[in-house]
Amino acid sequence: MMVLQRLAVASLAALALAGCATGPNANPADPLEPFNRGVSTFNEKLDTYALKPVATVYSDYTPTPVQIAVGNFFSNVSDVYSAANNLLQGKPSRAAEDTMRVAINSVLGIGGLIDIATPAGLPKYKEDFGQTMGVWGVPAGPYLVLPLFGPSSVRDTAGMIVDRFSDPTTYISPWYAGLGLQTVRVIDTRAQLLGASSLIEAAALDRYSFLRDSYLQRRNYLIHDGEVPDKDGGAPDGKQDDNSAPAQPSAPEPATPTTPASPKAG
Template identity: 40%
Template structure:
């Protein structure tokens, strides 16, 4: 029953998001320092007028008073073996979806590796608490359905800031929904899944602690995070080898400048 309600809620949310994206203009709007609405023109972010307040709420309140302190307490007081084990278990539950998503991309070697990781870690590794698969150089290479869509040419869609969670996009949200339909995610009860997501969230927040100063020192933290998000998505879709995109207009300006000299 809970899984059915969750699925219906996600579908409703995605419908609302897609409707808003279709109704929004391609020109972005934001508030400047004087409180006036200005147009930034980023076609990736047609919902910026909504996303920016969500970002302020997430970064200035949820992260500052909840996520960051919680991750600091968790990493400081959780015994290393327990912390590592819980994180391994949370990642292990994603392996079945990685198997399917690798196959959909015709990455059969990676699919076989994910299969081996899941079988070995779920048995000898005590439901994923330990990671004996790493002894065979079967590294974690988890794939999401959003990456599958990207590989087949589906664009990111509108940039989204999920209140309390952070940056996302329409494609990633659709991908996460599909990944949630795979076994064992589809049969995990609500609270165990919340524990899994909590562990992943705490570890993710702890991992970016050293980069936090870059956000604070940026002229516009919102744009900084947005650009970093899209760069990371592009990096993941191309398995760490994103194509080099040449700005022809900029190249033409440089050529003209060199001709003048």
């Protein structure tokens, strides 16, 4: 609960500061850009001097089977709130598949350390409450960069806080055990993005704009399940396979750290 409370306070503080970040030179499409760029600079420094070095050591020296098991564990945790959000979005079959994934991986996969559900043919979905609100028609609001957590929006920030309540790791006690588990989660997530960060550094002329546009496009794609309406309000372009989605620089499962690219927290 301590982690949840700190997340909520940090997010609300960021929203309050964002209200003071507009000005005459603000981009109409990104009214919080002055604030966002400042937070992005802070996040990049934090990543350069702390997150990336630790993640690199973790990636280089932790045995691959251990890294896979850690990733599987947190992926299994994310299936819990993915199931809830699929149900809230009116997708009962997907919610049932998510629930089956959790049951199979938790029991036969030794607490989720082994992913048995995927080879068994159960697809993995990555639904969060931000997407759920988007399906309900709640507008995204301004693009917002959060300290540590990175690219988001006003809607997705609120959704991230809600998702924490359905994340089983939130309720681990004592508090320092939960904090240690979340630290491992941050390091594992960052380690999985080491290759993506190198690609962005080589390709992006304006890192901030690249991450912003990639994040917003990816979120729009996910909310519409690949059936994104055209700009004229016409029919969707057609159902696309999730693997054909535009590359997203970072992952956004709910409650993941700032990375050079946008993620929550499969």
